């Protein structure tokens with residue numbers, strides 16, 4: 001494969017997703033380049049979350065294809081896609097009930113555990129070493145999102161913003177190549193959102209490719225190098241955030257006529 | 265003296281059934297903790313029970329060898345059943361497992377050369393309470409280790425949110441397959457333990473009554489930690505003995521009432537690790553709310569109290 005020669009890491013080709021009569025994604029093509037932060041934006045119900053679910057294999061495409069590093073992934077099961085190096089967070093935080101903060105992130109480290117389930121059950125010296133290493137990775141990730149001091153607490157008792165950060169740490173546990181963030185700053189104030197933006201940039205600088213769904217346009221211009229705008233599941237514009245926002249179709253679809261009200 | 269012996273007899277029988285029922289409950293817990301409601305344990309137990317009875321009765325094998333074979337055959341049965349069942353949606357699986365119990369009863373009744381048919385089988389060997397306790401201790405050790413391993417983490421993730429777990433690379437199917445295999449082995453052991461405790465087994469031994477005891481024990485004790493089903497099994501087994509001593513007429517009602525009370529007031533059962541975390545968080549909230557109001561008193565107009573509630 002020539003996958004490492006091209007700048008393209010991830011690609012959607014003419015992807016269609018129908019739910020009964022509703023076409024949530026309609027003939028959408030989109031590319032994400034290595035080492036960039038790519039924004040996926042559009043009004044509510046545009047099909048952004050559906051795209052993330054298609055990429056991670058939670059939904060099957062109705063037609064079209066999805067490629068990661070030149071390999072088709074749209075026929076793979078979700079856990080296989082995860083193993084290729086795609087990780088994600090959820091718009092409506094989906095942490096595991098009953099688990100501590102550390103356990104959540106450890107679960108995220110499952111793919112990189114480096115030992116078999118059986119060896120881990122037996123508690124072989126190697127398995128124990130690897131378990132300790134995973135714990136350290138998890139603690140390190142929690143430090144990274146500023147949650148290390150809450151490691152032992154039940155995650156569901158923490159605030160929404162804290163849970164979002166735990167989810168990002170969990171998604172990083174598998175040491176992915178590409179991270180999908182579905183509205184990571186929803187429900188956060190500006191300072192918290194900027195923290196996430198900083199983290200996203202640090203991650204990109206360490207070589208991660210990020211696709212993020214973001215509602216807040218000023219954050220998109222701040223965070224993303226390139227973006228794709230969709231509406232009714234269809235491509236509306238693509239390019240730099242600036243060119244997208246200046247596109248008249250985007251303005252009517254996304255902002256209505258109230259561009260001034262947004263202070264842009 | 266006579267009364268004392270009678271008491272020990274009743275007491276040791278209850279203990280023995282508590283141990284046996286613990287094995288049944290753990291077998292059911294194994295799949296339930298993977299998010300699967302299945303009563304197939306009864307079928308695994310029938311396989312293990314009749315196999316153990318044959319091994320000891322017809323072939324004269326020693327107790328422990330018969331028990332091991334029963335476990336292996338239970339595991340084999342579960343591999344076949346899981347391959348068919350894991351294609352079904354979970355609520356259909358529950359129904360299919362009940363159907364399987366009905367079918368297996370008919371099979372037991374119609375294969376007299378293997379099971380004694382309508383006559384049932386007499387089991388010539390009796391397991392002592394100590395032997396049953398050793399068996400349960402070994403099985404408990406397995407569940408203890410499982411809980412502490414990557415499997416333990418993965419199965420909790422699968423149960424709480426299988427889709428989210430799959431995006432972390434956890435194959436729900438693989439985890440549920442393992443859960444079924446463990447359920448099968450433990451179910452087979454439970455069947456053998458039942459056979460050597462009752463010393464007489466028939467088609468009715470492995471039927472809906474056991475399925476009820478099993479689910480009741482697991483719900484009562486809690487299905488979120490391996491110790492729960494054991495506690496539930498002992499409470500549920502001892503309950504009739506206690507009510508019999510106090511009010512013999514109502515023992516069936518008492519069983520039902522206890523189960524209902526638990527489901528309404530303690531839906532997660534007696535043993536619930538999550539409850540501890542919730543209590544701790546509630547305590548912390550209370551504490552920080554207190555500290556917060558102190559701070560407000562000390563510095564009027566400060567907003568610490570507001571943050572404390574976030």
Ligand SMILES: Nc1ncnc2c1ncn2[C@@H]1O[C@H](COP(=O)(O)OP(=O)(O)O)[C@@H](O)[C@H]1O
Nearest residue numbers: 019022024042043044045046047048049050051
């Ligand atoms: N599981 C589903 N079943 C049926 N319709 C769905 C499902 N998921 C999403 N949709 C529909 O697809 C459209 C796009 O939804 P979504 O991708 O969640 O939008 P966005 O994330 O951009 O707000 C909506 O009309 C929604 O109702």
Ligand SMILES: [Mg+2]
Nearest residue numbers: 048049050091
């Ligand atoms: Mg969405």
